Amino acid sequence: MPGVQFTILESTCVPLPVENIDTDQIIPARYLTATSREGFGEKLFRDWRYKPDGKPDKEFVLNNPGYKGSVLVAGRNFGCGSSREHAVWALYDYGFRAVISSFFADIFKNNALNNGLLPVVIPPDTLEHLFMLVKKDPSMKIRIDLEHQLLEIPKAGLAVRFDINPYKKECLLKGLDDIDYLLSLKGEIETFEKNKAK
Amino acid sequence: MKPRTLFDKIWDAHVVKSIPGGPDVLYIDMHYIHEVTSPQAFEGLRRRGIKVFRPAKTLATADHNIPTIDQHLPVKDEIARNQIDTLGRNTREFGINFFGMQHEHNGIVHVLGPELGCTRPGMTIVCGDSHTSTHGAFGSIAFGIGTSEVEMVLASQCILQYRPAAMRINISGTLKNSVTAKDLIMFIISKLSSGGATGYFVEYAGEAIESLTMEGRMTVCNMSIEMGARGGLIAPDNTTIGYVREKSAKANRTVTAREIEYWSTLRTDPGAVFDKEITFDAAEISPMITFGTNPGMAMPVNGTIPEPPDGEKEAASYLKSLAYMNFSPGMKLEGHKIDYVFLGSCTNGRIEDFRAFASVIKGRKKADTVTALIVPGSKMVEKQIYAEKLDRVFREAGFEIRQPGCSSCLAMNDDKVPPGKYAVSTSNRNFEGRQGPGSRTILASPLTAAAAAITGRITNPSEIIPTNLT
Known part of the structure; x- marks a missing residue:
C-alpha cells in the first residue's frame, strides 16, 4: 500500500508563537471518540479557536484571514503530552503539510512522519527570525525542499538546512509504507522468535 | 565486553534487524x-x-471513555459506546483478549497489566498511550506509540525505532515524611522542565528509588513522559520479583526459575556511560504542587510562584499559563481555595494510593465546598478497597467511591471539572482544559489531595497528618 509522499512544499505560514503546545490543545480529548481518521480538522485547536459560547475567537491566528497556508510555525516543544495521533490527523485534515519549530516532542514527531506531515526543526534564533518575518509580511512564501533538506525564504535571502532521519526521508520522498516493509520481514521475525525461545 | 546500560541490554535482546543508517526493527513482547x-x-x-x-x-481494555457510575448499564454516550463496541468487534474478529467494562479484570491499561502479572522485567512493551512508561518500573522498555505504530505491531509484532539517548537520574538519601513517589517525580520534572528529557530514555537509580514500593516506582516511571522522555525504567530487584510472583500467582500465570535468573542480570554494568547523568538529594524534596499548565511548572506546596523566565517568548508563554490559572508570579498557593479533588488515574489509582488518601481522611470530614471524584484504577483495585473496608473510611468522611476508569484525568466521560474551577488532582497532566474545558488543574500526591479535600484549601499534608502514618 503506498504511503504519503512529500517532496517540495511552497506556502505562506501560519504563526503560533506559543511554547509547549500539547496535543490536548491541538485536539481536546472529548473529540477522540471517532473511529475513523477523517474529520478532525474541524476540531483543530478547538478550545483556542472558539470561545466557550461557540463563537470564533478573533484573537486566535486560525481565525485571522491575514494568515493562511499549509505550514504552521510554532514555539518549542510542540506536540508534547498525549500520544494521540489524532493531533496529527487534525493538523493534516485542516490542511497543514508541515510544522516548523525549534523542537518537537518525540511521539508527535514520529506520528507526524508516519502521516506525511513534515516536522521541520530549525535553530531557536532562526525560528525567532521566521516569526518576525511572517509577522511583518504574512504573504511571504517559504519553500521546503525535503530532498535537499532545505528551508528557504527567498524574500529574505535565507536558506536553512534541517535534519531528518534518512530512513523516513526516503519513505516520504518515495511514498513508501512502513507496514509493507515490516510484512516483508516475516521470515526474519519468525527466526528471531525461534531463537528467543531457545 | 563493553559495559552496557540496563536499557541497552533489553534493547539489544529485541533487535530483529538494524537498518543501516536507519531505525532498528524492534520486537515487542507485550x-x-x-x-x-x-x-x-x-x-x-x-x-x-x-x-x-x-x-x-x-x-485490550476499555478505560479512557467509560463512565464511572452505573457500569452495569449500557454506556449512555452514543459515540463513546460505539467506540467501545468497535473494540469488542475488533478483538473478536482478530482473536485478541478483551477486558470490557463489565469484565472482572477491566481497568486502566497501565494498572491492569502489572496487576495481572503480564508486565515483567526485561520485556519490550508498547501501547497507544503516552503513559506506557509506567511499565518501566519493572525494568522493561515501555513507551507510548501512535496509532500507525499500533498497526505496525498488530501486523508484525515489531516496530521501527531509533535507539534513544541514555540518561540516568540518581536520587540519593531518604525521602522525608509526607513526601511520596509522586512528589519525587514532580520534583524531577520541575528541575528538568516539560521538555528537558526529550530524546532520552531515563534510568532512575539510587537509594530513594530502591526504597520505593513497586506502586511508587510505577508512579515515578509513569510521569517520565511529562519531561518529554521516551520512557523511564528501574532495575529489577527483590521488590520487583516479589511483586511479579505475587501478582502472577493470583492471576494463574507462571514465573519460571529461568526468568528470575535472567532478571537478575538486568542491571547497568559498572562503568556504563550515559549521555547525561544527574543526581538529586531526596532530603531536598517536599510535597509538591503545580501552579501552571504543564507539569514542569511545579513547586513545593509552601512555595512561591517564580518570576517569569528570561526571554520574551518564554516569559509570554509562562504568563499565558499563569493567566489561565488566574495566578501571578510571587503568589503563594498554600491556603488557596479549591473546588474539586480527583483521586485516581494510571499515576495514582492503585491500592496504596487509596490507603494513603484514607490515612489522611480517617476520622475527618470532607470540606462541604469540595466535590470529590474517587476513582479506582481497576476492578481489582476496587475489590481490594472493599476487602480492606477502606470504603467505610471514605464514606464516613463524606466521600463516594466511583467505578474504575481513566475518568477525570482526561475527562472524556462526564467526570469533568467545570470552567474556572480549581481541582487538586493526583493525575499526570495540568494542561489547559485537560479535566474539562476551562478547568484549572493542580497536580499533587494522594496525601496532598486528601489534605485539600479535608480543608477545602491547598494544604501541606505534613501539617495535618500525624507523622506516624507516613
Whole structure:
C-alpha cells in the first residue's frame, strides 16, 4: 500500500508563537471518540479557536484571514503530552503539510512522519527570525525542499538546512509504507522468535 | 565486553534487524491496546486484508471513555459506546483478549497489566498511550506509540525505532515524611522542565528509588513522559520479583526459575556511560504542587510562584499559563481555595494510593465546598478497597467511591471539572482544559489531595497528618 509522499512544499505560514503546545490543545480529548481518521480538522485547536459560547475567537491566528497556508510555525516543544495521533490527523485534515519549530516532542514527531506531515526543526534564533518575518509580511512564501533538506525564504535571502532521519526521508520522498516493509520481514521475525525461545 | 546500560541490554535482546543508517526493527513482547487509539489501526489491517500476527501478545481494555457510575448499564454516550463496541468487534474478529467494562479484570491499561502479572522485567512493551512508561518500573522498555505504530505491531509484532539517548537520574538519601513517589517525580520534572528529557530514555537509580514500593516506582516511571522522555525504567530487584510472583500467582500465570535468573542480570554494568547523568538529594524534596499548565511548572506546596523566565517568548508563554490559572508570579498557593479533588488515574489509582488518601481522611470530614471524584484504577483495585473496608473510611468522611476508569484525568466521560474551577488532582497532566474545558488543574500526591479535600484549601499534608502514618 503506498504511503504519503512529500517532496517540495511552497506556502505562506501560519504563526503560533506559543511554547509547549500539547496535543490536548491541538485536539481536546472529548473529540477522540471517532473511529475513523477523517474529520478532525474541524476540531483543530478547538478550545483556542472558539470561545466557550461557540463563537470564533478573533484573537486566535486560525481565525485571522491575514494568515493562511499549509505550514504552521510554532514555539518549542510542540506536540508534547498525549500520544494521540489524532493531533496529527487534525493538523493534516485542516490542511497543514508541515510544522516548523525549534523542537518537537518525540511521539508527535514520529506520528507526524508516519502521516506525511513534515516536522521541520530549525535553530531557536532562526525560528525567532521566521516569526518576525511572517509577522511583518504574512504573504511571504517559504519553500521546503525535503530532498535537499532545505528551508528557504527567498524574500529574505535565507536558506536553512534541517535534519531528518534518512530512513523516513526516503519513505516520504518515495511514498513508501512502513507496514509493507515490516510484512516483508516475516521470515526474519519468525527466526528471531525461534531463537528467543531457545 | 563493553559495559552496557540496563536499557541497552533489553534493547539489544529485541533487535530483529538494524537498518543501516536507519531505525532498528524492534520486537515487542507485550502490546496493550484500548478503545481510543486502536480503531483506525484495525481498520488499516482490514484495508490491507491481513491478520494480527501474534494475537496472544496483545491485550485490550476499555478505560479512557467509560463512565464511572452505573457500569452495569449500557454506556449512555452514543459515540463513546460505539467506540467501545468497535473494540469488542475488533478483538473478536482478530482473536485478541478483551477486558470490557463489565469484565472482572477491566481497568486502566497501565494498572491492569502489572496487576495481572503480564508486565515483567526485561520485556519490550508498547501501547497507544503516552503513559506506557509506567511499565518501566519493572525494568522493561515501555513507551507510548501512535496509532500507525499500533498497526505496525498488530501486523508484525515489531516496530521501527531509533535507539534513544541514555540518561540516568540518581536520587540519593531518604525521602522525608509526607513526601511520596509522586512528589519525587514532580520534583524531577520541575528541575528538568516539560521538555528537558526529550530524546532520552531515563534510568532512575539510587537509594530513594530502591526504597520505593513497586506502586511508587510505577508512579515515578509513569510521569517520565511529562519531561518529554521516551520512557523511564528501574532495575529489577527483590521488590520487583516479589511483586511479579505475587501478582502472577493470583492471576494463574507462571514465573519460571529461568526468568528470575535472567532478571537478575538486568542491571547497568559498572562503568556504563550515559549521555547525561544527574543526581538529586531526596532530603531536598517536599510535597509538591503545580501552579501552571504543564507539569514542569511545579513547586513545593509552601512555595512561591517564580518570576517569569528570561526571554520574551518564554516569559509570554509562562504568563499565558499563569493567566489561565488566574495566578501571578510571587503568589503563594498554600491556603488557596479549591473546588474539586480527583483521586485516581494510571499515576495514582492503585491500592496504596487509596490507603494513603484514607490515612489522611480517617476520622475527618470532607470540606462541604469540595466535590470529590474517587476513582479506582481497576476492578481489582476496587475489590481490594472493599476487602480492606477502606470504603467505610471514605464514606464516613463524606466521600463516594466511583467505578474504575481513566475518568477525570482526561475527562472524556462526564467526570469533568467545570470552567474556572480549581481541582487538586493526583493525575499526570495540568494542561489547559485537560479535566474539562476551562478547568484549572493542580497536580499533587494522594496525601496532598486528601489534605485539600479535608480543608477545602491547598494544604501541606505534613501539617495535618500525624507523622506516624507516613
